[in-house]
Amino acid sequence: MPSTKTRIKKIGTVVVPVNDVDRAIEFYVEKLGFEKRVDIPFGEGYRWVEVSPGDVETTIAICPPPPGKSAGNVETGICVQTDDIDGIHAELKARGVDVDAEVSRLGDPVPPMMWLRDPEGNTLMVVETTN
Numbered sequence: 839m840p841s842t843k844t845r846i847k848k849i850g851t852v853v854v855p856v857n858d859v860d861r862a863i864e865f866y867v868e869k870l871g872f873e874k875r876v877d878i879p880f881g882e883g884y885r886w887v888e889v890s891p892g893d894v895e896t897t898i899a900i901c902p903p904p905p906g907k908s909a910g911n912v913e914t915g916i917c918v919q920t921d922d923i924d925g926i927h928a929e930l931k932a933r934g935v936d937v938d939a940e941v942s943r944l945g946d947p948v949p950p951m952m953w954l955r956d957p958e959g960n961t962l963m964v965v966e967t968t969n
Contacts, residue, residue: 855903910958
């Protein structure tokens with residue numbers, strides 16, 4: 839019988855296609871406070887850029903979509919965590935980030951959460967954790 843154990847060790851990078859890489863860098867670095875880890879040219883006029891909050895291993899790659907594919911208005915499925923949802927909500931709103939009007943509070947066991955959108959309409963979820 840074949841093994842069901844995976845040889846995959848971690849999630850390294852999640853790709854979010856964007857039309858304007860410079861605008862995306864400004865958003866993720868200046869508005870969200872991520873650090874830019876990688877910024878290298880590839881192919882004909884493309885750039886591979888990776889950003890990440892702090893010293894975590896998983897990064898978000900913000901780069902143009904492949905030929906024939908579109909970018910923007912994607913629910914990324916990316917969920918970032920904070921220990922102060924109200925504080926980050928107020929801070930991001932003050933920085934002009936497109937965030938939900940209010941933090942969602944659905945009650946236990948669902949943690950407080952909100953959605954934010956980058957300049958191209960790609961959504962990320964922010965969840966409060968107590969760990």
